[in-house]
Every structure is written in structure tokens, then in C-alpha cells.
Amino acid sequence: xxxxxxxxxxxxxxxxxxxxxxxxxxxxxxxxxxxxxxxxxxxxxxxxxxxxxxxxxxxxxxxxxxxxxxxxxxxxxxxxxxxxxxxxxxxxxxxxxxxxxxxxxxxxxxxxxxxxxxxxxxxxxxxxxxxxxxxxxxxxxxxxxxxxxxxxxxxxxxxxxxxxxxxxxxxxxxxxxxxxxxxxxxxxxxxxxxxxxxxxxxxxxxxxxxxxxxxxxxxxxxxxxxxxxxxxxxxxxxxxxxxxxxxxxxxxxx
Numbered sequence: 001x002x003x004x005x006x007x008x009x010x011x012x013x014x015x016x017x018x019x020x021x022x023x024x025x026x027x028x029x030x031x032x033x034x035x036x037x038x039x040x041x042x043x044x045x046x047x048x049x050x051x052x053x054x055x056x057x058x059x060x061x062x063x064x065x066x067x068x069x070x071x072x073x074x075x076x077x078x079x080x081x082x083x084x085x086x087x088x089x090x091x092x093x094x095x096x097x098x099x100x101x102x103x104x105x106x107x108x109x110x111x112x113x114x115x116x117x118x119x120x121x122x123x124x125x126x127x128x129x130x131x132x133x134x135x136x137x138x139x140x141x142x143x144x145x146x147x148x149x150x151x152x153x154x155x156x157x158x159x160x161x162x163x164x165x166x167x168x169x170x171x172x173x174x175x176x177x178x179x180x181x182x183x184x185x186x187x188x189x190x191x192x193x194x195x196x197x198x199x200x201x202x203x204x205x206x207x208x209x210x211x212x213x214x215x216x217x218x219x220x221x222x223x224x225x226x227x228x229x230x231x232x233x234x235x236x237x238x239x240x241x242x243x244x245x246x247x248x249x250x251x252x253x254x
Contacts, residue, residue, distance in 0.1 A: 002195070002199065006039070006040065007199070009035075009036075009039055010036065010039075010040070010048060010199065010203060011202075011203060011205075011206040012206070013031070013032050013035045013036055013039075014028075014032060014049075014052055014203045014206040014207040014210060015206040015207070015209055015210040015213075016031060016035075016210060017029075017030075017031035017032040017035075017052075017207065017210060018052070018056065018206065018207040018208060018209065018210025018211040018212075018213075018214060019210040019211065019213050019214035019217070020210075020214060020230060021056055021060070021210075021211055021214060022210065022211040022212065022213065022214020022215040022216075022217070022218060023214040023215070023217055023218045023221065023226055024218075024226065024227055024230065025060065025167070025168035025171055025172075026154060026171055026175075027230065028049070028052065028053055028056055028207065029049055029053055029147055029148050029149070029175075030108060030111075030148055030150055030234060031234075031237075032045065032048075032049050032052075032053075033045050033046070033049065033104060033146070033147050033148055034104075034105075034108055034234060034237035034238065034241060035237065036048060036049075037101050037104060037105075037241055038237075038240060038241055038244055041097055041101075042097045042100050042101045042104060042146065042147070043092065043097055043191055044196060045147065046092075046146075046147035046182070046186065046191070047186060047191060047192050047193070047196040047197070047200060048196055048199050048200045048203060049147060049200065049203075050179065050182065050183045050186070050192070050197075050200050051197070051200040051201045051203065051204050052200065052203045052204045052207035052208075053175070053179045054176065054179045054180065054183065055204055055207075055208070056207055056208070056211055057172050057175040057176040057179055058172070058176050059172070059211070060168065060169065060171070060172030060175070061169060061172030061173040061175075061176050062172075063168075063169060063172075064165050064166060064168060064169030064172075065169075066165075066166045066169050066170070067169065067173065069166065070166065070169050070170035070172075070173045070174075071173060073125075073128065073160065073162075073170065074132070074157075074170060074173060074174050076128075076129065076132040076133060076136065077132040077135065077136040077139075077153075077156075077174060078136070078173075078174060078177040078178075079136070080132065080133045080134075080135075080136025080137045080140065081136040081137070081139050081140035081143065081149070081153065081174070081177065081178055081181065082140060082177060082178075082180075082181035083136075083137065083140060084136060084137040084138065084139065084140020084141040084142075084143070084144065085140040085141070085143045085144040085178065085181040085182055085185050086140075086144060086181070086184075086185045086188075087140070087141055087144060088140060088141040088142060088143055088144020088145040088146075088185070089144035089145075089182070089185030089186060089188070089189050089191070090144070090189070091141070091144065091145050092144060092145050092146075092186075092189070092191070093189040093190070093191060095145075098245045099245070100145055100146055101241055101244070101245040102241070102242050102245035102246060103142075103145065103146055104146040104147070104148060104238075104241060105237075105238040105239065105240070105241030105242035105245065106238065106242060107142060107146060107148060107150055107151045107238070108148070108150065108234050108235070108237060108238030108241070109234075109235050109238035109239060109242070110151055111150040111151045111154065111155065111234070112231035112232070112234040112235045112238065113231075113235060114155060115155075115158075115227075115231050116228065116231050116232070116235075120158070120159070121159045122159055122160075122161040123156070123159045123160060123161070125160075125161075128160070131156065132156075135152050135153065135156045136153075138152060139151070139152060139153035139156075139178075140178070140181065143178050143181070143182055144181075144182065144185050147182060149174070149175060149178045153174070153178075154171070157170060157171055157174065
């Protein structure tokens, strides 16, 4: 399966995904899955992102000085998301990859379009104990099925009303836990092969390079403008994944 051309695509993808994460604090799984799903398939793409995603998220979670506050606000979300991820991986292991690829594309479009079209919604802290469990379970199931925590997890965290730097660190904390749960779930269902783990580990270098470059760009680029370009790009990639998946589903049905 693996050749120089394919590895070049994988490593270039992680440079780009790491750069996006360095600039806006999220996007490594979304960008890498959007590109790699169309190249190597959803299940292999999810396995390949485990190591880069885990290390980059730990890096992000360690910066900001609000780790304990982030953990206090999100521990219920983390625990319920971990439970949901296992059940989502159950579905992934037993399902057709084309159907889940289509779901990933739809989630990317939904998340990006919502982020572009709606004003910032703020959830009162008093509602978090009631909203975190169902949102954690739903986000975890989608994470296990598609490798992406975007809907509704990121939208929920953006609505918590946290200051920007604390929000970025909070996302790092939650993403770290979600990645660990995903790795355990994929491994428990036999979807993490030794070959994919080698590729995933090697992908850490381009992802880290991209993240450093992104952090340097962040101080020079309008964050608002970049986010617009980023979300529009995710919409186009999501639609592309859906179209490719639909073609494959039709072929399987025939």
C-alpha cells in the first residue's frame, strides 16, 4: 500500500494540518482526515493521525496556565466522550468505510457552515453540568466513528464563554483525552496495525514543523480572515469526501 508518492501526500498533509492548528488552535484532525480520507480511506486516516494528534494536543494543553481550570470545566465532557468513543469505534469496526466517510464529510460541512453563518452563542456556566454529558456522549460517538470531535464538541466549547487563550488550552485538554480514547478504541478493535503506527509516528515530525510555522504566522495574519478561509476550505473538502463516498456506495450497492 505505502509508496513514496503516498507517504509524501501523508507528510505534506500533516504539515498543512499542523500549520492550521498552530494558527487557530484546532483543525489538525479535520484537515488531515479531510485530505487523507480521500487518499487512503477513513480507517487508515484515523489510525495515521493518532500520534501527531496526541502529541500536538498535549503540547497545546500544556500552554496557557489554566490547565486545572480547563479540567474542572470539562471533566464531565471528557469522561462521557471517552465512553461514547468506544461505542463509536464499535460502529466503525462493523461498518462500511464509505458510509462513515460520507458522515465525516457531512460533519465537516455542518461544523464549518455553522461557524461561518451564526454569531457566537454563549452558554451560561450553570447549564454545563446538564449539557456536558449528552454532548460528550454524542461527540464521543462521532469521534469513534469518524475520528473527528468537531460536532457538537467544538461548537459547545466555543460557546462556554472562555477567554481566547484559555479556550485554546481547554480545547487541547479535551482533544488530548479524546485522542487517547480514540487510540484505545481503535487498538481494541484491531484497527491500529504496526504499519500504520510507524506511519503515524513518522508523521509527528511534519505535524510539529507545521505547528511551529503556524504559530509564527499567527502573529502576522488576521485570525478572522484565516478562519473564514479555513472554514470555506473545510466545506469544499467535506463536499468532495461526500461525493467520493456516494460514488463508492453506489458501486457497492450495484
